[in-house]
Amino acid sequence: MNIDSAREKFLLFLQNYEEYKTCDFSESDTRSKVIDKLFIDILGWSESNIQREGHVDCGYYDYRFSIPGFYMLVEAKKQFLDFVLPIKTKIVSINTLLSENRDVIQQIRNYLSDEGIDYGIITNGKQFIIGQFINHNGTLWKQNKCLVFNGLDEIKENFITFYNNLSKEGIIENGGFKFLQNKEIEFSKKIIETLVDREKEIVRNSISTNLTPIIETIFGEIFSDIKEDDAEFIKECFVENKETIKNRAELNGLFSDTPPFLSEVVGAQNHDSISQQINAEITSSNVSLKMAPPKPVIIVGSKGAGKTTFINFLFKNKLPNDTINRYPYVYVDFIKYYKNSKNVDTEKISEDILNSLYEQYPFLELDTYKVLKRIYIHEINRNDRGIWSVYKEKNQLVYVDKLNSFIEEKFKHKELHLEELSKYLVRERQMRLIVIIDNADQFDMETQESAFLFASSLNRRAFCGVFVSLREGYYYKWRNLPPFNAFESNVYHVTAPKYSEVLQKRISYTLKKIEFDSSVIERNVTGVNQVGYKIEMETQNIKEFFLSLQNSLFDNSNELIVDFLNYSTFPNTREGLRLFKLFLISGYTDVSEYIMRVRFNRDNHKITIPIHEFVKSIGLHNKLYYNHEISVIPNLFYPCNESSNHFLKIWILKYLSNKLKSGGNVNKYDSLSDLANCFINYGYKTDIIYKELELLLKLELIETDEILTDIKWVNLPEKVFNVCISAKGYYYLNEVMNRFYYFELVLQDTPIFDEVFFNNMCQVFPHCTENGKRNMNNRIETVECFMRYLGEQENHEPRVVLNQLGSIVQDIKNKGMDADIRNIKDKMGLS
Numbered sequence: 001m002n003i004d005s006a007r008e009k010f011l012l013f014l015q016n017y018e019e020y021k022t023c024d025f026s027e028s029d030t031r032s033k034v035i036d037k038l039f040i041d042i043l044g045w046s047e048s049n050i051q052r053e054g055h056v057d058c059g060y061y062d063y064r065f066s067i068p069g070f071y072m073l074v075e076a077k078k079q080f081l082d083f084v085l086p087i088k089t090k091i092v093s094i095n096t097l098l099s100e101n102r103d104v105i106q107q108i109r110n111y112l113s114d115e116g117i118d119y120g121i122i123t124n125g126k127q128f129i130i131g132q133f134i135n136h137n138g139t140l141w142k143q144n145k146c147l148v149f150n151g152l153d154e155i156k157e158n159f160i161t162f163y164n165n166l167s168k169e170g171i172i173e174n175g176g177f178k179f180l181q182n183k184e185i186e187f188s189k190k191i192i193e194t195l196v197d198r199e200k201e202i203v204r205n206s207i208s209t210n211l212t213p214i215i216e217t218i219f220g221e222i223f224s225d226i227k228e229d230d231a232e233f234i235k236e237c238f239v240e241n242k243e244t245i246k247n248r249a250e251l252n253g254l255f256s257d258t259p260p261f262l263s264e265v266v267g268a269q270n271h272d273s274i275s276q277q278i279n280a281e282i283t284s285s286n287v288s289l290k291m292a293p294p295k296p297v298i299i300v301g302s303k304g305a306g307k308t309t310f311i312n313f314l315f316k317n318k319l320p321n322d323t324i325n326r327y328p329y330v331y332v333d334f335i336k337y338y339k340n341s342k343n344v345d346t347e348k349i350s351e352d353i354l355n356s357l358y359e360q361y362p363f364l365e366l367d368t369y370k371v372l373k374r375i376y377i378h379e380i381n382r383n384d385r386g387i388w389s390v391y392k393e394k395n396q397l398v399y400v401d402k403l404n405s406f407i408e409e410k411f412k413h414k415e416l417h418l419e420e421l422s423k424y425l426v427r428e429r430q431m432r433l434i435v436i437i438d439n440a441d442q443f444d445m446e447t448q449e450s451a452f453l454f455a456s457s458l459n460r461r462a463f464c465g466v467f468v469s470l471r472e473g474y475y476y477k478w479r480n481l482p483p484f485n486a487f488e489s490n491v492y493h494v495t496a497p498k499y500s501e502v503l504q505k506r507i508s509y510t511l512k513k514i515e516f517d518s519s520v521i522e523r524n525v526t527g528v529n530q531v532g533y534k535i536e537m538e539t540q541n542i543k544e545f546f547l548s549l550q551n552s553l554f555d556n557s558n559e560l561i562v563d564f565l566n567y568s569t570f571p572n573t574r575e576g577l578r579l580f581k582l583f584l585i586s587g588y589t590d591v592s593e594y595i596m597r598v599r600f601n602r603d604n605h606k607i608t609i610p611i612h613e614f615v616k617s618i619g620l621h622n623k624l625y626y627n628h629e630i631s632v633i634p635n636l637f638y639p640c641n642e643s644s645n646h647f648l649k650i651w652i653l654k655y656l657s658n659k660l661k662s663g664g665n666v667n668k669y670d671s672l673s674d675l676a677n678c679f680i681n682y683g684y685k686t687d688i689i690y691k692e693l694e695l696l697l698k699l700e701l702i703e704t705d706e707i708l709t710d711i712k713w714v715n716l717p718e719k720v721f722n723v724c725i726s727a728k729g730y731y732y733l734n735e736v737m738n739r740f741y742y743f744e745l746v747l748q749d750t751p752i753f754d755e756v757f758f759n760n761m762c763q764v765f766p767h768c769t770e771n772g773k774r775n776m777n778n779r780i781e782t783v784e785c786f787m788r789y790l791g792e793q794e795n796h797e798p799r800v801v802l803n804q805l806g807s808i809v810q811d812i813k814n815k816g817m818d819a820d821i822r823n824i825k826d827k828m829g830l831s
Contacts (some may be wrong), residue, residue, distance in 0.1 A: 003163050009042045010159060014152060017126075034125035035063070035076050043167040048800035049683055056114035064115065066798045067168070067683025068645055070176045072119040075108045083127045085150040089158045091179055094131060095142040101129070109133045109141075119177065121166070126152050130165060130177060147179045172685050188644070188751045189758050191765055192625055201622040202587035203770040212585050278492065279319055287326070287430045289423060293463045296456055296487060300441075300472040301494035306502075307469040308438050310494050315436075327465065328364070328425075329434035330356045334451055335442060344450040350414035353435060354421070364429070366421060372407050375417075375424040380406070422462035434465040441471040444721075456487045471705070472666070560611040567731035579618055579632065583609075586617035588772055612741035619745050624768040626745040634699045635746040636737055637790070640691035644753050646793055647808055648684060648692045649701075653733045654805045655679075656702060656725035669705055669722035682801050693723070701729035738812045740820035744779050747786040757789040776828060780821060787817065 017034075039045045051064040063074035084100035086092060098105055101122075108120045112134050122129040131146035147165060149155050155162045164170040164178045171177070192198050278297060301307045315329055330353045337349055358367045365371050373380060380403065384392055391399035411417055425431040435458055440451035448470055455466040472493065569576035583589055619633035620626060628635035636653075637646045655675065660668040672693070679689050696702045703726045725733070736742050748765075752758040764785060766778035791809045794802075824830075 002169075003160065003167075006042050006044065006163055006167065007159050010156070013037055013042060014156065017152060035074065035123065038125075039063075039065075039074075039166075043163070045168045046681065048681075049168065049798065051799070054115070056111055058110040058114055061108075061111040061115065064117070067172060068648070068798055068801075069643070069685075069796075070119070070171055070683075071117045071796065072121060073108060073111050073115060073117055074121045074123065075104065075111065077104060077122070077124040081124055083122070083124065083129060085127060085129070085148045087150060089147075089149050089154045089161065091145050091147050093142065094133065094144050094146050097129065097146060097148070098142060105129075105133065128155075128162075128166075130179075132177075132180060145180065147177065168683070172680065172683060175685060187755045187758070188753055189755075190749055190751050191747065191758075191761060192627065192749045194762060195625060195767070197768070198625050198627075200624050200770075202620075202624060202768075202772040278314065279323055287426055287432050289427055289463060293432065293459055294465050294490075296452075296459050296489045297465070297467045298452075298475065298489050298491045299467060299469045299494055300475045300491060301469075307441070307494050311436055311438060311467065311469065326430070327432050327434050328357065328361050329436060330360070331436045331438065333438055334440040334447075344447070344454060346454050347414050349454065350418040354414060354418055357421075357433070364425075369407075371424070372411070373403075374428060375420050376407065376410060419458070419462035422458070422464050426463050432463065432465055434467065436467040438467075438469050441469050452487075459487075555608075557608045561609050561614050563731070563735070564611065564614065566727075568728045568736070570727040582618045582621065582632065583614055586620070587622040588613070588617040588620060612739075615736075615741050616745070620772070624772060626748040628746065628749045631745075633736075633742070633745060634701065634732070635750060636701075636732065637746055637750050639751065640688060640695055643685075643688045643691070644751075645684075645688070646750070646790060647797060648679070648688065649696055650733065650737070650808050651801060651805055652679070652692060652696060653701060653725055653729050654808070656723070657730055657733055658805070660725055660730065668724040670724065671722050675723060682798050696729070697723075699728075700726055701732060702726055734815065738816035740780075740783060740817060740824065743783045743786060743817070747782060750786075752789060754789060754792065757785065757792070761785045761789070776824065777830065780824060780830075783817075784821070787812070 039050075040047070045065065049065055049067060051066070053060050053062065054064050061073050062076045065072050065074065083097075083104065085097070094105065104122050108122055112118065112120050118132050118134040118136070120131070120133050128149040129146055130148070132144045133141060135141045135144065147161075149158070149162060161179075164174070166177075299307050299311065311331075315324070315331075332349060332353065336352075337345055354366075357364070383402075383406070388399055388402055391402060410420070422433045425433055435455065437451050437455050440448050452468055452470065455468045458464040459466045475491070565576045565579060569579060615633065619631050621631070623630075626633075628638050636649050639645050639648070652675070655678065656668075656670065659670050676686070676689050676693075680686055693702070697704070702723050705722045705724075747761070752761065761782055764778050764781040766775040766782070768774050787809065794807060794809050
């Protein structure tokens with residue numbers, strides 16, 4: 001619905017209204033024949049936004065209209081019950097209207113008071129009184145302004161004002177009645193704002209302080225410039241998928257990486273088998289220009305499945321030496337050539353492939369004068385017999401100059417020269433060049449098409465073997481369309497390895513170096529522990545602690561920590577390692593205590609880390625209190641700018657979670673426009689939806705099917721793309737968000753929009769000691785009060801959202817909060 005079509009429908013309504021004048025309509029008739037048509041047909045409201053004849057203590061109201069953040073009641077009176085209003089459309093105070101319209105105004109105030117709503121409309125189908133009839137800020141309600149329309153002709157003359165104030169579109173865009181705009185949120189405060197020590201950091205014990213540099217040194221290895229193609233790194237850290245059964249059923253089921261059943265796609269879950277198959281493909285045909293080269297190999301897999309790592313592992317560790325010796329290969333990282341443009345510079349790529357060949361295979365002498373002449377020997381011989389014959393016989397200097405100019409000209413055109421060089425290797429050296437084009441899958445469809453076409457041209461014209469990595473979603477969608485259907489290819493699906501194993505191998509790779517590098521821990525560490533005792537730790541004890549992490553971190557006793565690292569950082573392995581390092585150096589982590597456990601418990605060196613300690617340590621780092629702007633733990637209840645809705649981020653996650661559950665991993669994406677329109681239809685403001693989507697993307701709780709540049713999310717982007725819930729988003733929605741340890745962090749920095757609840761929370765909120773300790777009984781009371789506040793706020797959400805997606809607050813209680821609070825109370829003897 002837009003204002004132009006709404007005006008046309010209103011003019012048609014006016015024609016029909018002439019017939020209604022002869023009828024004596026009851027309130028019921030006024031509702032069905034007049035008000036329904038005005039609000040639904042003309043003003044664009046849908047049935048999902050409307051509740052009719054709701055019961056309250058003082059009677060039955062006629063209509064309740066609901067969109068997120070705004071609610072209003074409409075009271076319909078008989079058609080011939082005229083109101084006493086100013087002649088012209090204008091804005092007046094309620095007090096001006098009160099004396100001659102007292103009964104209808106008092107009636108709607110009673111309904112509004114019982115229903116807990118401030119805004120209302122009184123109408124008889126032709127006259128309208130629109131305003132805020134209830135106040136909560138201590139000001140007189142009679143002083144509030146009303147917008148009045150004294151008849152349908154007045155509405156016709158002022159239709160833009162009528163539409164902007166009463167249409168669903170207008171109320172969504174303006175956050176309420178337009179004539180009452182520029183009103184600020186009446187109350188908004190955060191607990192952290194009341195704390196004088198909110199910027200202070202925890203006071204660490206001295207021994208933990210002295211251990212921190214050692215931790216920084218050890219785990220700094222993880223973040224050094226290890227290249228993804230480093231042979232030792234790949235050998236130590238690559239996780240071979242042996243089709244193991246995963247033990248985290250629901251999450252791993254939803255985010256497992258199983259290819260759809262397609263006859264042309266090899267489901268390569270076992271890396272040994274795929275390596276053997278690819279080796280057979282590479283060596284399947286004789287290396288000859290008379291024989292067609294092997295078909296292009298397309299590697300598909302989900303984002304983060306490890307396609308790059310697999311390709312490096314394949315060529316550096318798995319393929320037999322005979323294959324590597326006969327098939328020189330060059331790796332092309334497509335990200336290097338992406339310039340925010342759809343045009344791919346194949347000349348530059350070809351030049352870099354040539355330079356890589358010269359550097360990696362100097363023994364082939366491909367840049368020598370001797371080989372350059374052999375590359376173009378057929379053309380040179382043809383010229384020798386033709387246009388150069390006179391110079392070759394009678395003037396060698398001119399001949400050599402002609403020959404050099406010829407080679408220089410050929411050498412200028414890098415893509416053509418690469419083709420001729422490749423054919424030379426086939427023809428005279430019985431070697432086939434293999435070009436690997438990786439990371440094209442990081443970009444949109446057009447860019448992936450360009451990469452595929454370039455690879456296919458090298459395959460056909462240059463007789464190269466080619467490998468291209470593509471995103472599985474794109475390939476499955478477009479495989480039967482140009483350009484993919486124009487080239488016969490062999491397609492392999494690389495399955496994502498178990499992420500926890502990737503983390504374990506990389507941590508182990510780093511920790512193993514301690515055994516062989518005595519400079520990492522050069523001397524004993526002394527200091528005072530948390531209890532106050534002075535202790536000294538020998539270097540061997542510290543080494544034993546770090547090495548014990550290899551086994552204990554991934555033990556079943558720490559499965560919650562592994563799950564957190566797994567699902568909240570997938571597929572960013574480095575981020576998982578960074579969080580683990582952050583835990584070890586946090587002021588809340590008493591590493592000295594863990595070291596002492598290992599030292600004195602000789603029978604069991606395993607270390608158990610409670611999940612609440614882990615999340616608290618990384619969420620607060622060294623601060624006494626939680627701040628959502630600097631914490632690695634996102635606050636899902638923090639509204640975006642210009643919004644007071646705690647739930648929209650979570651509604652979006654629930655919507656996308658349902659999409660994932662119903663459609664599976666391959667069909668998990670939803671177009672951005674479809675998702676936005678869905679929530680616009682629920683009644684959420686367009687700009688607020690896009691602000692929340694932007695935040696969800698930045699927090700990596702949702703992801704897109706392509707790389708995004710810096711986008712301003714005010715209007716629908718011109719660029720069309722799809723979004724889905726990420727593994728992190730799914731994990732936060734179904735696990736982290738429902739736990740006591742999460743709530744007691746985020747409530748500290750969540751704006752509270754109800755003064756009574758805020759004061760109640762402040763009264764029970766426990767302050768921190770300098771060591772970060774807080775009273776547990778008060779922590780429980782604060783969380784319970786915050787839960788009650790969220791429940792009250794959720795009551796104002798549209799019923800259609802609650803019906804379709806379910807109660808967020810009830811989910812939180814059922815999925816962990818109630819059980820957590822019971823367990824804590826049991827341990828404290830409070831139950």
